[in-house]
Amino acid sequence: MNTESVATRAPRRDAAENRAALLLAAKVVLNRDPSASLETIAAEAGLSRRSVYGHFVNRDELLLELVTSGARRVAISLEGLSHPDPLVRLALIASRLWQEIESVRMMAVIAIRGPLASHTAAALDPVRRIVREAITDGQRDGSMRNDLGRELLARLVEDTALLVLEESAEHPLPAREGHNLVMLMTLGVVGYGWRDAQNFIDAHHELDWTIPS
Amino acid sequence: MNTESVATRAPRRDAAENRAALLLAAKVVLNRDPSASLETIAAEAGLSRRSVYGHFVNRDELLLELVTSGARRVAISLEGLSHPDPLVRLALIASRLWQEIESVRMMAVIAIRGPLASHTAAALDPVRRIVREAITDGQRDGSMRNDLGRELLARLVEDTALLVLEESAEHPLPAREGHNLVMLMTLGVVGYGWRDAQNFIDAHHELDWTIPS
DNA sequence: GATAACTTGCACAATGCTGTGCAAGTTATT
DNA sequence: AATAACTTGCACAGCATTGTGCAAGTTATC
Numbered sequence: 001m002n003t004e005s006v007a008t009r010a011p012r013r014d015a016a017e018n019r020a021a022l023l024l025a026a027k028v029v030l031n032r033d034p035s036a037s038l039e040t041i042a043a044e045a046g047l048s049r050r051s052v053y054g055h056f057v058n059r060d061e062l063l064l065e066l067v068t069s070g071a072r073r074v075a076i077s078l079e080g081l082s083h084p085d086p087l088v089r090l091a092l093i094a095s096r097l098w099q100e101i102e103s104v105r106m107m108a109v110i111a112i113r114g115p116l117a118s119h120t121a122a123a124l125d126p127v128r129r130i131v132r133e134a135i136t137d138g139q140r141d142g143s144m145r146n147d148l149g150r151e152l153l154a155r156l157v158e159d160t161a162l163l164v165l166e167e168s169a170e171h172p173l174p175a176r177e178g179h180n181l182v183m184l185m186t187l188g189v190v191g192y193g194w195r196d197a198q199n200f201i202d203a204h205h206e207l208d209w210t211i212p213s
Numbered sequence: 214m215n216t217e218s219v220a221t222r223a224p225r226r227d228a229a230e231n232r233a234a235l236l237l238a239a240k241v242v243l244n245r246d247p248s249a250s251l252e253t254i255a256a257e258a259g260l261s262r263r264s265v266y267g268h269f270v271n272r273d274e275l276l277l278e279l280v281t282s283g284a285r286r287v288a289i290s291l292e293g294l295s296h297p298d299p300l301v302r303l304a305l306i307a308s309r310l311w312q313e314i315e316s317v318r319m320m321a322v323i324a325i326r327g328p329l330a331s332h333t334a335a336a337l338d339p340v341r342r343i344v345r346e347a348i349t350d351g352q353r354d355g356s357m358r359n360d361l362g363r364e365l366l367a368r369l370v371e372d373t374a375l376l377v378l379e380e381s382a383e384h385p386l387p388a389r390e391g392h393n394l395v396m397l398m399t400l401g402v403v404g405y406g407w408r409d410a411q412n413f414i415d416a417h418h419e420l421d422w423t424i425p426s
Numbered sequence: 427g428a429t430a431a432c433t434t435g436c437a438c439a440a441t442g443c444t445g446t447g448c449a450a451g452t453t454a455t456t
Numbered sequence: 457a458a459t460a461a462c463t464t465g466c467a468c469a470g471c472a473t474t475g476t477g478c479a480a481g482t483t484a485t486c
Contacts, residue, residue, distance in 0.1 A: 008460085009454095009455070009460050009461070010456095010461095011461070011462090012453080012454050012455070012460090012461050012462060013455090014453080014461095014462080015454095015461070018463090037442080038443085038445095039442095039443085047464090048464055048465075049444095050463075050465070051462080051463050053444095053445070053446080054461095054462070054463075057445095058444090059444070145407040147397075147411065151384075156376075156377075156380065159376050159380060160376065163373065163376055164369075167365075167368060167369065167372060171365070171368070181361075184360075185369070185402075188402065188404075191406055191408075192406055192407075193404055193409065194360060194405075195404075196406065222429080222430050222486070223431095223486090224432090225431050225483080225484050225485070226484070227431095227483080228432060231433090250472080250473065251473085251474075252472095252473085260433075261435075262474095263433075263476095264432075264433050264434070267431095267432070267433075270475095271475085272473095272474070272475090
């Protein structure tokens with residue numbers, strides 16, 4: 001059955017674990033310092049820099065895998081997100097992003113530098129699309145401000161959500177409050193005053209905080 | 214009169230110009246790429262990397278001077294900013310920051326890396342102080358939201374203003390619109406719905422756009 | 427036009443990072 | 457217990473960057 005005729009042994013189980021440990025370490029370390037060295041990442045994973053090259057051909061390959069797996073997490077978490085009310089939809093997106101905060105921040109950080117930028121942008125494209133959709137609908141039905149263009153508003157929403165995630169990294173918030181804050185700020189950007197925004201959130205159970213699985 | 218007894222000639226005028234050119238170039242280049250090399254900066258200034266060391270002992274010295282002069286610009290532009298209404302005050306701060314956008318962005322960018330970070334933070338302290346003052350007053354008199362703590366709200370306001378400045382760097386806005394947008398977003402963060410925020414701005418001449426001097 | 431002030435180019439050392447080869451270990455699997 | 461799979465440490469090359477010395481230019485100022 002083997003492609004090669006030589007008898008080959010199955011890969012060791014701990015190898016896969018180490019690979020995963022490296023990815024996890026990278027996520028953690030890069031959240032702290034976007035330009036951390038492989039040395040630092042490997043150390044965090046409890047491995048040597050040399051052995052990184054046993055799992056990834058490149059620094060970039062490592063980041064690439066990080067980004068794609070992160071994007072997959074986010075995509076899955078956003079999957080099947082469809083609610084008639086575009087406002088609820090938008091708040092739900094914010095809510096889900098909060099649950100995937102580590103991946104999102106890591107990607108945002110990587111998206112800035114080097115050749116990974118374009119790939120990261122592409123990976124996050126689905127998120128952007130549903131954000132725009134919600135905003136288009138919201139502007140059409142009058143539930144969202146119309147003094148700003150759709151494009152601009154979409155970017156402001158994205159960046160504001162990210163802002164809250166960053167903020168909560170430097171000054172940690174109880175998960176419950178962070179979750180509420182992202183939604184609150186998102187609704188604020190699309191035009192709502194703080195009381196209205198909070199009332200809206202309180203009025204929709206879909207937006208309630210639930211302990212993360 | 215000279216400290217030294219040897220006859221000494223006055224420094225050449227173009228030296229000062231070149232020094233200024235370097236600072237300007239650094240501001241421009243670092244806005245594009247926060248980790249630009251001295252080579253790049255010198256080239257932008259039309260000088261050679263070697264001659265940078267004729268004006269500054271260090272890379273860090275250059276940045277230090279950039280930051281301090283930038284902070285001075287901002288401080289001056291914020292000088293004598295006192296209005297009874299804390300909301301107007303806050304919007305005025307946003308307005309002034311918009312006028313000093315290049316300095317502000319440059320400082321924000323530098324504030325992230327290396328040993329300059331603490332100095333930059335210190336240089337921007339006055340700005341932070343008046344922001345907090347306005348927010349304290351605003352929360353007291355009920356004109357700003359009170360569902361978020363003063364500290365948190367202050368940071369959100371700062372970051373949101375910065376967000377708009379960054380946004381306008383990537384997707385340029387007419388000065389007039391950018392100016393309005395920073396104020397709009399700032400008022401939004403402290404609790405106002407989009408119509409109320411715009412009405413507020415329109416109702417106060419102090420917040421009108423005036424061609425920059 | 428003499429000369430100090432300034433710029434330049436080159437060479438060089440030092441640093442910190444990535445990526446590779448290899449020999450010697452350790453450990454999971456068979 | 458044999459052995460392939462994996463890790464490690466070290467040495468080395470390559471690259472980009474900062475910072476310095478120096479000799480040769482250019483130019484503003486006296």
